[in-house]
Amino acid sequence: MPRQLPLPLLPREAVEIEPIPDSSNAVARTWLGDPTSWPAGRLALHGPEGSGKSALLAQAARRLGLRRLSGPALRGVPEGAPTALDDADCAAEEPALFHLINACAAGGHLLLMAGREPPSRWEAHLPDLASRLRATAAAPLGQPTDHLLRALLARHFARRQLRVEPAVQDWLLARLPREAAALAEAAARLDRAALADGGGVTRALARVCLAGLIDGSGEGAPEEDDDSVAGSGVASASMGTLL
Structure with missing residues (x-):
């Protein structure tokens, strides 16, 4: 079994501004308000740079008790736990993202991710990872x-x-x-x-x-x-x- 590595926690100072309710984030806020509606307990926020994805993800993480991780620093074989993964479309290692999705699903843990594009468009060379991303519910954010x-x-x-x-x-x-x-x-x-x-x-x-x-x-x-x-x-x- 591959060894597990320490998880790259996202610094709290990276996103401290509370999100502001707006028509541009209304769909995402509706999804976030009812985690029981996430298929397989998994949701991905997506939208252009500066649309407020990180702020919404951070707020949801605090409210739902999710650990916060950073995609660019995600490596190894993460353990399953309720997780919020920012910049998930920039995950450092595809296998790490794949293992995180599987571990959260196996343990019945919520997994909230954020990226610029819908998860079905994220670059994924692993067929099984691509399949799981296509099956992930996507909540769009518009321009502010x-x-x-x-x-x-x-x-x-x-x-x-x-x-x-x-x-x-x-x-x-x-x-x-x-x-x-x-x-x-x-x-x-x-x-x-x-x-x-x-x-x-x-x-x-x-x-x-x-x-x-x-x-x-x-x-x-x-x-x-x-x-x-x-x-x-x-x-x-x-x-x-x-x-």
Whole structure:
């Protein structure tokens, strides 16, 4: 029997932001709300980068008592246990993923996975692994909506106790990549820059500290005063209900 190796636990700091209910993740939240509906106790979340897969997986892992593992570090012959596997489509070793699926099924344990594509499209050279992936229920996540991005950016600022005028937030949302990681990075940079500058967050400050992150395609247009309302292309919306 192949020897078992220590399991690669996913660092808690990798995903700490709670997911925000949104139409883009409604289907996935429905599936996650009823684990008894998962065929063979197995479910895979899938969606584009920045759609919130990791946040949903982490929240479900805490609620359901699943150990959290990382696909890129998955090796050996994992023991069966209730498991949440992030980046499962990037598993370091196909046999390890195959053994994990089998071990969870044999023990009647829940297995929640996340990847960019549906599991039926994950690269699998082992025929038996490909068969099990095709039989895995898939819950899609769409691109984040304007509402979700606005609420997420506001949450980052609130957690840092960073006051940012709505007009500046509009300006940022019109230029930042539509990804959760980009919003988190922007908030961290602005927080450091505002502390160093000793002032508030303005568009002028954002242009400097977010260089390389924001879209500069509109920078040639005449600028309004930072206190004026900036046209963002993002419809005004309240933060909505956050988890």
